Amino acid sequence: MNIGRMLSIAKKNLRSLKHDRRTVAFIIIVPLLIMTIFGYTFGGEIENVSVNIVNLDQGINGTYLSEQIVEEMSKRNTLSIRETQDGADDRAVEESTHLVEKGEIWAVIVFDENFSRDLQLGLTADQTGVGGSQGRIYLYLDRSNPNIGAAVLTEAQRALQTVFLIDFGIEQPVVIAQSAIYGENAEFIDFFAPGVMGLAAMMVTFMLSIISFVQERRNATLDRLVSSPATEGEIVGGYALAFGIVGLLQSCVILVTAVLLFQIQIVGNPLLVLLIIFLLGIGTQGLGFMLSSVAKTEFQAIQFMPLILFPSILLAGVFWPIEAIPEVLRGVSYFIPLTYAVEGCRSVMIRGWEAGDVMPEILILIAFAAAMLMLSTMALKRRG
Amino acid sequence: MVENSSEKNDERMAHAIETTDLRKEFDGLVAVNDLSLTIGRGVLYGLIGPNGSGKTTVIRMLVGILNQTSGSATVLGERIPISENKPRIGYMPQEMGIYTDLTVHDNLELFSDLYSIGREKFRSRQQALLKMIDLEGRKDSLVSQLSGGMKHRVSLACALVHDPELIFLDEPTVGVDPELRTGFWEYFEELKRQGKTIVMTTHYMDEAQRCDIVGMMRNGRLIGEGSPSELMRRADADSLESAFLAYSREGGA
Known part of the structure; x- marks a missing residue:
């Protein structure tokens, strides 16, 4: 050579x-x-997913817990809330779902009419041990893009948890503590x-x-x-x-x-x-x-x-x-x-x-x- | 081997090239058919014949690009495929074989490096060769920017940069204008005067006329060999062309 x-x-x-x-x-x-x-x-995170919010929540004693959650959602830019309909009826749900069908928005987030009431009852039940109920949020999703669907779901859960923690001082009973051996902040x-x-x-x-x-x-x-x-x-x-x-x-x-x-x-x-x-x-x-x-x-x-x-x-x-x-x-x-x-x-x-x-x-x-x-x-x- | 004093080896050393029953087949197709020829040192030897007669294949076997199917050959005393004698031979392929995306200087330098001739010698060789091919002013031009004739001249210079004693030129003048051809021939004769052996292929009969010895090839066989005048005399022909046709008839029979 x-x-x-x-x-x-x-x-x-x-x-x-x-x-x-x-x-x-x-x-x-x-x-x-x-x-x-x-x-x-x-490289970026999913942002500006356009959604409509239909709030059927009747509140309890003049308090609307749903509104706090919506407010929390609007603080971050994962979702771009196009319209929030407060005190709406079932027709509003139908109209908004139609927008999802037409591909104009990715999701409709609906708060059940008894959302605040059920939530309050549920929380009291936890404390008193007498049977209660759960507040419900319905998501109507266009899951043709699974990543976007997942992002909407995650954001809804996050907002929920934040409101719970701040307003009621309630944390999840089980926390998975993670510590990255590699790839911290990766x-x-x-x-x-x-x-x-x-x-x-x-x-x-x-x-x-x-x-x-x-x-x-x-x-x-x-x-x-x-x-x-x-x-x-x-x-x-x-x-x-x-x-x-x-x-x-x-x-x-x-x-x-x-x-x-x-x-x-x-x-x-x-x-x-x-x-x-x-x-x-x-x-x-x-x-x-x-x-x-x-x-x-x-x-x-x-x-x-x-x-x-x-x-x-x-x-x-x-x-x-x-x-x-x-x-x-x-x-x-x-x-x-x-x-x-x-x-x-x-x-x-x-x-x-x-x-x-x-x-x-x-x-x-x-x-x-x-x-x-x-x-x-x-x-x-x-x-x- | 060089020092071997047996009679056969002495004779072999006297020849630049000797082939014995050299044969090349491509997928059963015979390109060179048991060719036996000897080319003496200092001779300008022309292989002539139509396209597909096996001229290029013979040269490609002798310079070490192709392996023979059977038979043998020696080049400057070394059996093919040669390795030791590679620095002593120069080869100009038909397709020119120069890098068009490099400058004239870069091409010359590459080949001089491959032949390890050294900086000093390269500088003087480059100067002499550029003068010879009349491209002194184009040293730093990209080969792709040169005319066809200039590229031919660069190709020839690349084959000569290491001052080889045996030079293989495969169709060196195809597509070269008449003026340049005359120039090339002057240089071939100059190389011969320096004692170099030149083996070239051509299908121009007027060029064959200027060779010392002509080997006529057809269908991979040597159908006639000798000096142009001898070939014409033996075939009783007034031109090499008609001599070639006469030998073809004879050889084909």
Whole structure:
């Protein structure tokens, strides 16, 4: 292995990129864009869910507990209360439900006419031990988006609990005390930022590699390389080095974007994250090389993209935990290198794990990279 | 091996190339059919023949891009596939084989690095080659911005940057305008004067005329070989073209 020759091939690949400003822009801007879009789409909490409130509550002794709850709900911006109808009748419920059916609002929150009375009786019953009743809130929900449905329900419960605590000093009898071993204050964006990083690095190294090699073959530059003293290993190594570096730079862009725009957590050592990405990049570029021998044109090469990308996006735990994947498909997850890169990065970034803790992931990625480099070298050695 | 003094090896060393029953099949299709030929050192050898006659395949086996199906060959005394002798050969593929997204300088530098010729030598070689291909002013131009003829010249320079003693040129003048072709030929003759061995493929008969030895190929076989005048005399033809047709009839029979 002549390191000088390997470096000169790596240099050549990086130089090609230098002249291709558009590709460089893509390498930087695409992950930046992906991270920003994903971050703003998934990173925030659900807000401004439009709802109507129909308050049938007759009150008790001139007190309307329902109104306090509505007031509490309006303090937060989870719900956007379009209309509150106090002292309404059943027709109002019907009209508002119709708005849900038409898709104009997501939910109708209805307070039962005996809400305050039942609540008061129920509370007294608790104290006296004489039978009481429960106050009722009805939710008419458009659950076509389960997340929004859940958000409305959670908000209603929260408002209820707050009012109970403040007005009556009542706490829930059982409290689940949680203490985060990892991921204190972690949000969804902290969970998927490592995934997006791995995904973007994989995408770019695969694409650069498969297209470069299709061009190398078509323009006979590969013939020239092969006829030179450069060995197959040096050629493959030079490519891996160049595109591994590109993947690395890209991860840095994503990391910086995620930290600056979304304040994601990096508890562990960022260098360890970059090492993981680098290994993933080297392996993926090898994969790109191998598939490039099947593709005759750049057009055909591009068609491998969805084949590689979709299983990775869906099954490698980028957005959904692997535990949420049906068992049959979960088996596939364990054969996708991105799974280990994402898991490794996540453990370092959120759990703050050290090299020793993520060694299994690192070793698997080293094995993947080594296998791909070896197979590529062997494939290149096969001379028609 | 170089020091081996047996008679056969001496003879082999005298040849730049020697093939024995060299054969290449692609999926059962015979591209090169048991070819045996010898090319002496310092010779300008032209392989001529129609498209698909196996010229390119022969060269690709000799430079180490393809493995033969059977038979053997030596290049500068080393059996194919060669490795040790790679620094001693230069190869210009038909498709040019240069990086269009790099500058002329970057291309030359890459190949000089692969042949480990060193900074100093590269600088002087680059200067000489750029002068030869008349692109001194375009050193820092991207190859994609050059005209077709200029690209051809860059491709030739890349094959010569490490000053090889045996040069394979696969259709070096296809698509090259007449003026540039004349220039190329002047340079080929200059290389020959320097004692280099050149093996080129062509299907221009006027170019074949200028070769020392011509090998005529058809359907993967050598159907005639010799100096142009000898070939014409033997076939009793007044041109290489009609000689080729005569040998084709003979060989096909």
